[in-house]
Ligand SMILES: Nc1ncnc2c1ncn2[C@@H]1O[C@H](COP(=O)(O)OP(=O)(O)OP(=O)(O)O)[C@@H](O)[C@H]1O
């Protein structure tokens with residue numbers, strides 16, 4: 053693996069408002085990086101800077117060793133010379149061209165030979181299972197089919213880097229699920245390096261080799277999906293990915309006092325934690341049941357009253373009110389009634405201590 | 409019983425259909441029949457197709473038809489060449505002062521082409537303003553002006569605004585993404601323009617071109633005024649002379665009219681077909697970036713539009729106003745006076761009565777148009793099926809049929825031996841003609857606003873027991889208000905300047921402003937003609953501004 057794409061301290065302002073505030077990351081060849089974050093955090097802006105649609109104000113962007121953007125030197129490589137391709141949220145297929153013409157466009161403007169264009173177009177369309185729609189106009193296709201064609205169009209030119217800006221968000225839930233899986237396989241098979249923007253965490257988990265979680269123009273945390281999920285670096289990351297409980301805590305000498313009436317001595321680890329912050333407990337780590345069970349050394353058990361039950365499809369989510377009034381969400385184990393007295397259990401090592 | 413209920417339900421639709429058939433269908437049918445059977449008004453079917461044979465055999469006529477087509481084609485081409493860059497400049501660049509640029513496009517659209525042509529004659533003719541102020545015009549330039557291309561340019565200067573505004577509107581809807589996606593895949597500027605932008609704009613360009621083409625091929629004023637002086641015989645003027653000068657040749661006039669219609673229809677369907685074949689496709693409108701073109705670009709853009717404004721507006725308006733204020737010519741310079749305006753406005757004069765006739769006609773025509781047009785549009789939009797499609801088809805016909813053809817058809821239809829009353833040769837004939845020719849505008853405006861109006865409102869009223877008439881007057885009309893008042897304004901302005909229908913259908917001894925201008929100019933009283941032209945334009949502008957002010961204050 054070698055570093056392929058490199059962003060160094062990228063900054064961008066719109067009308068004096070900083071939208072990107074020092075973006076740093078590098079991407080290996082063949083890797084898929086997902087930019088994840090809430091609306092307005094600058095994902096699209098970052099993607100557009102990589103694409104060349106926008107120019108950065110400060111910093112440097114390199115691809116495969118060559119500089120693409122270096123505002124300090126006044127250098128900006130135009131979008132069309134970057135040999136990247138992009139898939140847009142609204143598909144942006146040209147309505148006056150057929151499916152085949154849309155996919156052939158990139159090869160055609162690069163002056164490829166007729167027979168090669170045919171071959172590549174057929175290949176690209178076969179990959180997205182759209183070979184039967186060669187002569188249709190985009191308006192005669194469904195949303196999912198249009199997006200498939202758009203992906204074929206982007207892949208047909210064999211881009212150095214594939215950029216996708218929320219490609220599935222204009223589709224309905226069911227279709228999104230199907231296409232997500234398909235897209236994952238496609239990205240893996242073609243071995244293309246890609247940057248994928250989304251605000252949907254399940255897409256991010258499925259597709260990303262690494263996830264960069266963005267907030268307010270900065271990358272909050274970057275890493276493999278599992279790592280970002282298990283070891284969030286901040287409350288923001290913890291709340292954004294998955295469902296979890298956040299309980300404020302205070303460090304007191306060698307112990308940690310968690311709101312909820314819990315005092316933990318962390319085997320001498322406590323000193324390394326920030327003086328105060330939040331203690332994260334994933335929902336799936338919390339087991340709520342009506343039957344008692346003898347607590348072991350590394351399992352913490354508390355008594356509570358079940359306040360609400362939500363059916364999630366494969367299991368029930370339960371909200372349990374602790375004796376001090378604090379509510380924890382967890383997964384119900386066995387039959388639990390609303391209003392009943394319950395036991396709340398979680399392993400001690402499921403606790404994560406995050407700075408404020 | 410069931411049948412009766414069906415008929416009762418369809419009554420409004422059938423009523424509208426019957427009215428339109430009588431107003432437009434009947435005259436056009438007579439026109440066509442007359443061209444095929446030239447003796448039909450005398451009750452004989454002899455001479456079948458004889459006029460068409462004469463057209464085919466007379467080389468002059470064939471050549472003239474060719475020239476007409478070529479002329480309208482080149483007017484369209486010039487309008488495209490100057491109009492499309494204007495539209496692009498307005499929609500996709502960061503040029504400052506767009507409001508003013510847009511306004512400068514509206515002036516030439518507002519100016520009647522024949523008045524622009526008359527003014528240009530004053531500028532370019534031997535001893536005209538150009539000679540007086542510029543000290544002699546190069547002979548080549550004058551010869552060029554009074555030729556095919558000069559006449560085309562004058563017409564194009566009056567119509568390129570349509571193209572510019574249509575292209576601007578289309579570009580504003582066109583999402584930037586289409587262009588970005590192409591650039592991303594490596595397409596250069598020229599490739600993007602050729603392969604993406606142009607095909608996507610083509611429907612709009614063709615539509616605007618069609619409008620210009622139809623306007624040019626059926627325009628009577630410019631061919632009559634400028635064509636005759638440039639040795640450029642064009643169809644509408646020819647038809648006019650066939651109908652008005654002795655010996656009247658109705659057979660030839662009607663067959664040429666039918667051919668003119670055919671060309672207009674061919675233009676309509678040809679452009680539709682072309683638009684579908686090459687470009688188009690539906691898409692959702694999206695935002696677009698504006699291209700920074702830099703200081704030099706701004707200057708160039710402004711210079712381009714300013715030049716067009718100079719040629720399309722300032723030069724003809726200056727010529728018009730100067731002549732209207734001129735008291736004789738001394739040493740190539742005019743001495744100024746208001747005498748011509750005084751003469752025009754003095755009670756009882758020919759000019760004053762022409763102005764009054766025009767005002768009365770335009771006011772009533774505009775009012776009748778929006779009432780009937782609004783009702784027909786309403787009935788059409790609340791019905792479905794074959795009859796409704798027929799209604800739509802006939803209602804839009806006057807948009808395509810050249811005005812001169814409609815006027816000739818009306819003469820034939822209402823002067824026919826079987827008409828028991830004397831409508832032809834009265835002012836009412838003119839009112840009828842104005843309504844028929846301009847009802848499409850009212851229809852279009854009303855249609856646009858009806859499409860966004862919910863049927864539920866009417867149903868709600870009907871549930872409460874309101875009858876049809878009440879529903880229309882109390883619920884539909886008030887909501888159509890803004891669209892109909894815009895339609896009223898447009899109809900009023902175009903009626904105030906309507907030349908060809910007036911000149912063909914006016915009873916002897918009566919004038920409208922347009923015929924007054926036309927005849928005074930031809931008889932050599934240029935100052936009086938131009939004073940009337942200035943007054944007409946001033947009046948239209950006042951009405952326009954008053955409307956804008958009222959609309960703004962009511963918001
Ligand atoms: N052209 C622009 N001019 C001014 N501000 C802009 C422009 N484009 C984006 N912004 C602002 O920059 C911020 C980031 O925008 P961006 O489109 O990158 O967000 P995003 O993360 O893609 O959000 P979303 O998930 O809603 O697409 C937003 O606050 C937006 O208002």
Ligand SMILES: [Mg+2]
Pocket residue numbers: 095096097
């Ligand atoms: Mg975005």
